[in-house]
Amino acid sequence: MKITKTLALGLVSASVLAACSVDNSASQKDASIVAPTAKKIxxxxxxxxxxxxxxxxxxRDDKREDPEILVHLxxxxxxxxxxxxxxxxxxxxxxxxxxGRIVKDDQSVPVKKGDYFYGSEVSGNNEYRIYTRAKDLAGNNKEVLLDVNELAKNHDYFSVSGLSASPDNKLLAYGEDTVSRRIYTIRIKNLETGEYLKDEIKDTEGDVVWGNNNKFFYYIKKDPQTLLGYQVYRHILGTEQSQDELVYEESNKAYYTYISKSKDGQLVYIHHSSTEASGVSILDANNINATPKRFIPREAKHEYSIAKLNKDFYIKTNLNAVNFRLMKVDEANIGDKAKWQEVIPARDNVKLEDIELFNNHLVYQERENGLSYFTVRQLNTGKEYKLNFKDSAFAAGMYGNNELDNSSVRLYYTSMTTPSSVFEYALENGEKTVLKEQKVLGDFNADxxxxxxxxxxxxxxxxxxxxxxxxxxxxxxxxxxxxxxxxxxxxxxxxxxxxxxxxxxxxxxxxxxxxxxxxxxxxxxxxxxxxxxxxxxxxxxxxxxxxxxxxxxxxxxxxxxxxxxxxxxxxxxxxxxxxxxxxxxxxxxxxxxxxxxxxxxxxxxxxxxxxxxxxxxxxxxxxxxxxxxxxxxxxxxxxxxxxxxxxxxxxxxxxxxxxxxxxxxxxxxxxxxxxxxxxxxxxxxxxxxxxxxxxxxxxxxxxxxxxxxxxxxx
Missing domain, CATH: 3.40.50.1820 (Alpha/Beta hydrolase fold, catalytic domain)
Known part of the structure; x- marks a missing residue:
């Protein structure tokens, strides 16, 4: 039941709301304004x-329909x-x-993934973004993938998530939430015709990972009561959701489940994440009948994540390392921790936060004394150098580095006096290129x-x-x-x-x-x-x-x-x-x-x-x-x-x-x-x-x- 504001005020002023009485406390700025006081049961x-x-x-009303509660609110x-x-x-x-400080017409810095550079833009007084792609960073022959402003019409709330193009670039999957409960319906758009497939997947986390033959994808279904994403399904295009195959089900309610894909596109990762332990299961992205395999058995207190480069897996782990360290293992030995080789050792006062792998380089982010530092290592020689920043306190991180075959690493950077910027650093020598600096309109002067x-x-x-x-x-x-x-x-x-x-x-x-x-x-x-x-x-x-x-x-x-x-x-x-x-x-x-x-x-x-x-x-x-x-x-x-x-x-x-x-x-x-x-x-x-x-x-x-x-x- 939807209670209108007019009805609510009418009920309150008529004193017919059993849940509310009035409080004439002197706390009110205007003594004629009375605060709602709830009944006690x-x-x-x-x-x-x-x-x-x-x-x-x-x-408490889980359905958000009780008139008494809605009127009180x-x-x-x-x-x-x-x-x-x-x-x-x-x-x-x-x-x-x-x-007035916000640039109304603005574009993100496009991110390369596969054959395209993906980005988004906003214009005028539009509330939502328009998602685009082009064949190059300059945006030549840009095409619109999704105009969220059009989709959001007639909705008081609208959110999209997990935009993902199929490997052949012909289809776009994304999640849609019109209630703000973070329960998404997945829709599939044909990017060649602009039409939508009949496939409609409900009650999901909103993200998909495509199989490499473009005919199926994986998604996570949510429990409608607890809202936990705990089941991984495989959906074959053209079939009903009821026919989807359950690939993995999380039985331990202390774990979150989410999915991603290896940077080389060959594996699907099922991530298992709790507060004090984590793990990964692996699926072959080329096999429509693949079954998940644990990277290693899950253990209490052990947290790790993985990244793949050729036949090696790099493991960021807290095994005997409270602030994490980086290990490496050949794919033939992934289940044997005794075969792990150390790449970045643990340090008591330095936390290993993130890594990015490229064909010839490893970039890793550490936090020491509250500040982030980035180091580039040449894999074949082991030589390293650090990336430098100007501020004494700042925020920085790596993002959009989707390609193994890349000559640069992309970072964002900002501080409390410096608007955000996007940089690329050449991996061979650290030469910096500024891709974008956030504009602040008006009389803003950082000095x-x-x-x-x-x-x-x-x-x-x-x-x-x-x-x-x-x-x-x-x-x-x-x-x-x-x-x-x-x-x-x-x-x-x-x-x-x-x-x-x-x-x-x-x-x-x-x-x-x-x-x-x-x-x-x-x-x-x-x-x-x-x-x-x-x-x-x-x-x-x-x-x-x-x-x-x-x-x-x-x-x-x-x-x-x-x-x-x-x-x-x-x-x-x-x-x-x-x-x-x-x-x-x-x-x-x-x-x-x-x-x-x-x-x-x-x-x-x-x-x-x-x-x-x-x-x-x-x-x-x-x-x-x-x-x-x-x-x-x-x-x-x-x-x-x-x-x-x-x-x-x-x-x-x-x-x-x-x-x-x-x-x-x-x-x-x-x-x-x-x-x-x-x-x-x-x-x-x-x-x-x-x-x-x-x-x-x-x-x-x-x-x-x-x-x-x-x-x-x-």
Whole structure:
């Protein structure tokens, strides 16, 4: 059932919504605006002899159809809109500023794959990309493969994934999601006629890997309840999906499954990936009846990935190497680890992050002290040289290197003061060619901004890296600037110091922007991650709080002008931080926040739960239950003052279900003792990633920035 905004407001104003009452707290900017207050229905959850009472468990509706819940969400949206109505002109100004810096007509740097160079472009006010290919890098005789703007018409949300041309270049497969649940329908387009094949594959991950005879492909089917991609099917063109052959099924729910193809096109890889172990199975891409073969048996705690060059396999592995090393083995001995030969040795303080193989060269990326370095090795001589970059803190990575027979390696590069660039380095001598530099429209001048990388001592003595950027003429290191601090700190995800055009709107208004590279990431290698998960998760929260205190003490920000932001697992971070140190923050934005940790991790029917046990722990084990309960944002809400809060979610979120932030907001309204704002906005058409259009997304950023800027004027 779809509830319109008009109906929702009518029901609320008529006071017929049983789920809502009103709160006339002085926290409201306008006393005539009343906040929705949810009804309470006690629901007992008993685990290990301990009983929790969840008064808002009723808010869960997996089908997203309950009228009472939808009306309540719309009421919250209306309340947020009314509370921020006086900022609409500021939001519009911010939107125009950010959009005004974006080049409307833009093209990606085409990437070579097989006989074509594939790229994409955007133009005018179009929200979506147009995908193209040409026979050369210059784009001569370019043809349009897919115009997503046309496909997205009549859809509130639209996303494509996994564009893949058949080996003979005549067909294009891609995934299509119109709900934002990341469940894709695969469609096949005939690139010679422009017509679509009748083949339509539903409930998939959205990616395909083609067999080499162009008559079949592999795809992954998702469980509609847990959303785990766990079955690999082979589809023969012209047949019904019901006839597809199941090639592999993952029985261990702790593993994700995804597929790819070797760079030489001869093998299909089935990747098995859990938090603390991984593996690969192999299929012959030339054999329509191929069955998968394990590269090596899976082992607990062993993580590895493979790349093929001629008859050799290169293995990036953590076997006896906490920060990984590179090994090599002949194809005849792939099942025998005793035959592996070392190519790049392990180093305690240097993490091997990525490799790219070419016919005559190996390029590998390492991270030391939080910074990435790239080394080119000539395979026949072993001679090496490093690629150099100008900034003291930056983000860089290899991409688009699909061909073994290539004389150069492609990288992207950016820093907090440097817009992103695409380079190619000649493999023989390291000579650099700039393929593209991101343009920033308006009066942007990189020299007006400065970036720093400092280390902050956490309470246990560990040194936490922090990346900072500010506008030089707006910054005084005297504790007067507003401070925007971002954090994540989970899954080993490392948020490098990159450039942001939208961030300029804050920097130009005097903000100092900080990224706290807290434990739970891999900024300082794999041990940095291991020291911020499961039974050491509290380190993540302590690091973030300690960074805030130090930045204020050192004069980077005013103690009464600190704002904190995090999303998803970073939203969990926000929830824990405001329970444990609420006095440090004037305002907090928690986007799609994972806040109901214990209840979610006890429920295997909730999407992705079982994959998370090695990240958070399994609360069916009392040790983990007790530890998770000690920091769970929802369970630890208490009667105390909280900062001003902006909470956002998407109704169709497939990763953090909408009811987690919905319940959290309801409980915060019940418990908080302050007069600060608590605003909750649900995108009724989107999921975890927010709006699907390139300009629509700016509205979300403008809302957050306006919320913070308005608080500075209170």
């Amino acid at each position: 006690p629901f007992e959850i008993t685990t290990h002899g301990h009983t929790r009472v969840d008064n808002y468990y009723w808010m 719309e009421a919250e949206n209306s309340y947020t809109e009314q509370q921020l109505k006086h900022t609409e002109s500021l939001q519009s100004q911010l939107f125009d500023e950010i959009k 007006n901004y400065a970036s720093e990388r400092i280390m902050v001592a956490a309470r246990d003595g560990k040194q936490v890296p922090v990346s900072l950027v500010y506008r030089k003429d707006k910054f005084k290191k005297d504790g007067t600037n507003p401070l925007y601090q971002y954090g994540y700190g989970s899954y080993g995800a490392t948020f490098d110091p990159t450039f942001s055009t939208s961030r300029l709107s804050l920097l130009d208004r005097g903000f100092v922007y900080a990224i706290a590279h807290i434990r739970g990431s891999e900024m300082l290698g794999r041990p940095w991650y291991d020291d911020g998960k499961k039974l050491t998760k509290q380190n993540t929260f302590n690091d973030f709080v300690d960074v805030t205190r130090t930045l204020v003490e050192k004069g980077y920000g005013a103690k009464d002008k600190v704002f904190a932001v995090g999303g998803s697992a970073g939203g969990l971070l926000m929830g824990a931080v405001i329970n444990q140190a609420p006095e440090l923050y004037r305002g907090v934005a928690a986007h799609v926040p994972f806040v109901d940790v214990v209840t979610t991790m006890l429920d295997e029917s909730i999407p992705l739960t079982t994959n998370e046990y090695d990240e958070w722990g399994n609360p069916n084990d009392k040790v983990y239950y007790d530890y998770m309960l000690s920091y769970s944002p929802y369970d630890q809400v208490k009667r105390q003052a909280y900062p001003n809060l902006l909470v956002t979610t998407g109704l169709h979120d497939s990763q953090v279900q909408y009811f987690e932030p919905m319940k959290w907001v309801a409980k915060l309204r019940e418990y908080k003792t302050d007069n600060n704002l608590l605003l909750f906005k649900t995108d009724m058409e989107a999921g975890h990633g927010g709006s699907s259009g390139r300009f629509k997304r700016i509205n979300d950023t403008a809302l957050e920035y306006a919320f913070f800027l308005d608080l500075l004027n209170k």
